[in-house]
Amino acid sequence: xxxxxxxDGPAAAGKGTISRAVAQKFGLAHLDTGLLYRAVxxxxxxxxxxxxxxxxxxxxxxKGDDLRxxxxxxxxxxxxxIPQVRAALVDFQREFAQRxxxxxxxxxxxxxxxxxxxxxxLFVTASAEARAARRHAEDVLARxxxxxDEVLADVKARDDRDMNRADAPLRAAGDAVTIDTTQLxxxxxxxxxxxxxxxxxxxx
Ligand code: CDP
Numbered sequence: 001x002x003x004x005x006x007x008d009g010p011a012a013a014g015k016g017t018i019s020r021a022v023a024q025k026f027g028l029a030h031l032d033t034g035l036l037y038r039a040v041x042x043x044x045x046x047x048x049x050x051x052x053x054x055x056x057x058x059x060x061x062x063k064g065d066d067l068r069x070x071x072x073x074x075x076x077x078x079x080x081x082i083p084q085v086r087a088a089l090v091d092f093q094r095e096f097a098q099r100x101x102x103x104x105x106x107x108x109x110x111x112x113x114x115x116x117x118x119x120x121x122l123f124v125t126a127s128a129e130a131r132a133a134r135r136h137a138e139d140v141l142a143r144x145x146x147x148x149d150e151v152l153a154d155v156k157a158r159d160d161r162d163m164n165r166a167d168a169p170l171r172a173a174g175d176a177v178t179i180d181t182t183q184l185x186x187x188x189x190x191x192x193x194x195x196x197x198x199x200x201x202x203x204x
Pocket of ligand 1 (some may be wrong): 033071080106108162
């Protein structure tokens with residue numbers, strides 16, 4: 001039986017950490033769908049046209065540390081507002097979700113658009129300040145001059161674009177379990193997610 005877990009939420013809320021941990025715990029494949037949009041954003045920064053880039057994405061485009069850079073994240077959220085870009089990436093995500101053994105997908109529209117029938121939907125969120133503090137702690141190692149205020153502005157700009165776009169805006173699915181990680185450490189956030197998944201698994 002295939003078991004699908006959809007994990008959505010705003011930037012730096014802890015989706016990636018939770019997704020990797022639950023994928024490992026339940027033996028499921030994991031797709032970070034943000035990488036698809038980041039890969040398109042990166043190609044646009046290199047001069048490609050967004051829709052063409054989305055339609056011709058290759059597996060090797062999803063690799064590389066530079067996909068985590070903040071200018072790539074901003075470019076990702078700009079291309080993510082283009083309906084034809086989103087449409088070009090749907091089949092790949094749905095095929096991934098249907099793989100035997102099940103899958104965890106994390107992103108912005110997994111529970112609402114990509115996998116509306118997912119067995120479990122989590123919406124992972126946290127205050128903008130808490131999310132910016134975490135992202136700042138990660139990114140300042142590579143960029144010592146990076147300030148908290150810059151990261152906060154970046155996070156808020158992306159939230160605004162992701163929540164207010166017309167096509168597949170970021171929002172919790174009606175049947176999602178919301179996990180607010182503002183006051184949780186990594187272990188507590190993972191434990192809360194595992195508990196929510198086990199509660200749903202029992203009833204599937
Ligand atoms: O890791 P972080 O939460 O900062 O971002 P990400 O998940 O890598 O996503 C980067 C950008 O891609 C987001 O700001 C969204 O604009 C877009 N995205 C999307 O529109 N739909 C998804 N399913 C995943 C990402």
